[in-house]
Amino acid sequence: MTEISKRDPAVVIIGSGAAGGTVAHELVTRGIKVVLLEAGREIGPAEFIQDDMAAFGQLTWMDKRRATGNWLAATSSPAMPLWTVKAVGGSTLHWNGLAYRMQAHEFEPRTRYGQVAGTSLADWPITLEDLLPFYERAEDKLGVTGTHGIPRHPANNNYRVLWNAAKRAGYGSISNGNLAINSEPRDGRAGCIQMGFCNQGCKIGAKWSTQASEIPKAIATGRLDLRTGCMAVRIEHDASGRASAVVYRDGNGVLQSQVARVVCVAGNAVETARVLLLSDSGKFPSGLGNGWGHVGRHYTHHVGGGTFGVMPKPVNMHRGISVPGSLFDEARHDETRGFVGGYLIQAMSVAPSFLASLLDAEDWGERNADFMEKYDHLAGLLICGEDMPRADNRVTLDREELDALGLRIPCIHVDVHENDRRMEAHGRLTTQVLMDAVGAVDVRQVRTALATHNMGTARMSRRPEDGVVDSFGRVHEMPNLFVSDGSVFPSSSAENPTLTIVALALRQADSIAERLGRGDL
């Protein structure tokens, strides 16, 4: 691989997931040299493990955090409230490949939902129309089924249960499309063979990840210097307030510094906010991009919850794609339901160890054991809904605890909004109805504690005083510092965030390349 000198002012990208991997690939293909810092190591398909718990241990970001507030994670998993990946490819290794566009109204939640007390709802500074060409490109790059003439997957058993339940219940908008999982070989990656381990790293590369796609392509250009095991801890700036270098801890625990002409932060919402806050200086005493106090605030992570039903006959939900399709009818904004925003309902399978852990949070003994023994008769559903941004739902640097380098660990505070509770209750009722519609003989509902979709800690805004970055992800207060990941979302929308993250990353990369081309950065 290409080595770039630490004194050579490069574009430095922090994080190799959906955002960082995409921006890196876009820039190197335009002839720009990139240093990509990844805190995790390279874990390839041969190393992926088809065992849920072992894979969880292998891939998950385990660095200590602290959760506070009244969300479930604060009591059930306070030291590890998020479920994200620490490896080359970031959370694209474990995502389920659901590649949905946001809906038009979700770009203007403040306007469409009105003033919702106790929230910091804000409109996005861009519209769906602005993002459409980038969604198109993202879908092509990811190979999303149901777009660009790419066939949808055949329905697996768990999807067939959802489809029939939805039809019987009277719903109309159900789809097994828009998955970034190859239904046939494409772009040098294999077609899916329905292994059932989407979440553990796809061993045949049928599921898109930056580890399987953008990063190897970027390395092949000879312009990418990927440094693994390298954790960025500070972004430095010069007297004029331009980002000038990134300080990171290398694989041997030694601090290094890379001179930078542009810095892109893509560490997932919590670490992105943390590194901005850790980079406080005389000029920026409350951290970079934080002149208006928005860094770390407005953290969102989706309303969730799972429902499992014992069907009259076998389902074998573990056979095939883990989240094979979705129901969209409840994703609309319709205040007659008693809440603003909407939610998706997704067919979902989990392995016995995860199912047992979810059930265990509610009860123990005979009832759980009987349910587990019906594993092959189970169908699963998951809800994923828009949760309300709140100024005080935020990432801060913990006051007490330090990591191995002596840096303050991140603290994530969330108090659940009443709107989220109402939506969750509606979702539980709906998924119960769906299970009943196909004759479930026993239904168990579980709460999901670990946040996998993390957004909002460096939100974009038209006016500098309302956020951290502009619509291209450029920090309002620093001309060459960008935030590339889901941190820039002003609101979560109901949809899984990855496709939007990639679309925004493509848009940002175009903008960076153009500015560099005209000597503007």
Place this chain on the structure above:
Amino acid sequence: MTRHSDSLVLSRRNLLMAGGSALAASGIPGVVVAAGAAAADAGEIVTITRVVRDMFPHRIVPILKFRDFAARLVGTADSSTAAMLKQGCAELDRRAGGVWRTLDSKRRRGILEGMGGTPFFSAVRTGGLLALYTDLDVTRLFGYEGPSLEKGGYLLRGFNDLDWLPVPT
């Protein structure tokens, strides 16, 4: 302190043959210690086996699976965990006013529920859950099938074999 009654010797031998050998084969450290453990440990292993069976009452899972776990828990415990486990077992008997594991299932459950939230209860519950439900020998009994790459996934092996509902259109 060690008294070699017949039953304890039997327990030790069973551990060596059934639990011990399987665990030793798994390469988990401390298993040899467990197999050759003091007789007092054998009593604890029997009690914890009953605890984990009550927590996860699967009649179709061989009892030895539960005992493998109990032996591993006791055998790999550091000194403070060992003391906690010993104290937990003693507490069950104290609350039972006799030998807890000889009570009927309803009374055992009542006493166990009262122990909820204790480090003993949490250690057995969390450890037992992970040990049982990550064990393919166990989960296959429920219809789970485990890793699928070597068998070519489920594309030709039933990913869409559900036949009691119409095919989506």
